[in-house]
Amino acid sequence: MRDTTVDLALPLAPATRRALDDLADASGRGAEELAREAVRRYLEQEGAPVRAQAERLARRHADLLRRLGE
Template sequence: MNELTLRMSPAEHAEPADLADATGSTAEALAREAVREHLRRERERIGAQAARLARRHAGLLKRLGE
């Protein structure tokens, strides 16, 4: 498994550590889930933007493909 190191201030570190303690999880598991969720939302957002641009410029894209 690959590693990723996040440098956080004490205040930034305290929040996931406290939540992990309260939920019986680990700060690492919470961070991993937060990253997964962020990436999922970004993929959806970028995909929607790409689809809008493709619809808006469909004629141009068709001409470029000819």
């Protein structure tokens, strides 16, 4: 499967946009690159506890899930 990108319009408050532009300029990266990285990191951080909880629930209810799958 090929990885593709999809454009996303992300309205930012003027102060947030200025801060993003300043950080991008200071780091020698593009603002879009920084925003993509921030979203990726956020999803990893927020997704980890959700995945862990799902795994705990799956283990706790493994017998029921197995019976439902029969």
